[in-house]
Amino acid sequence: MVATGMRQGQPAPLRLTRRGRIVVLTFFFLLASLASAVLWTTASRADEPSRGPAPTVVVQPNDTLWSIAERVAPDRAPREVIDDIRELNNFKGSYVYAGDTLLVPRGN
Incomplete structure (x- = not known):
């Protein structure tokens, strides 16, 4: 061995x-x-950002663009959100009416 x-x-x-x-x-x-x-x-x-249809909001009585902007994007300046809402909905006015359906920007 x-x-x-x-x-x-x-x-x-x-x-x-x-x-x-x-x-x-x-x-x-x-x-x-x-x-x-x-x-x-x-x-x-x-x-x-997530895909799919843009979120919407139905305007309630006494709602304003400002109150909607604060509700849908509390972390952003309301004026910026209002500009986004106007652009998404293709209108220049400042008034919204109860029952209107608005497209709103996605939350970040």
């Missing part, structure tokens, strides 16, 4: 050839590329 420094019954340590190392590295590179593509796509979709 030749002494090899290994005990009998133990498997030999795994050794990769040059081709084997290239295959393993390529596999990990492709796996990392796929993971980053999935994460990048998911992150970019989170920043997009």
Whole structure:
């Protein structure tokens, strides 16, 4: 029996050839590329505004553009929201009437 420094019954340590190392590295590179593509796509979709029909509001008695603007976008300046409402509904006036349905900007 030749002494090899290994005990009998133990498997030999795994050794990769040059081709084997290239295959393993390529596999990990492709796996990392796929993971980053999935994460990048998911992150970019989170920043997009939601699609679909614009939200609407039915004007109630005693509502004004100012009160509607404060209600639909409390975190924005009412004057900016009023300008957006006018643009979305294609009107220049300042008065709204009970029962009117207005398109309003999406909340941010």
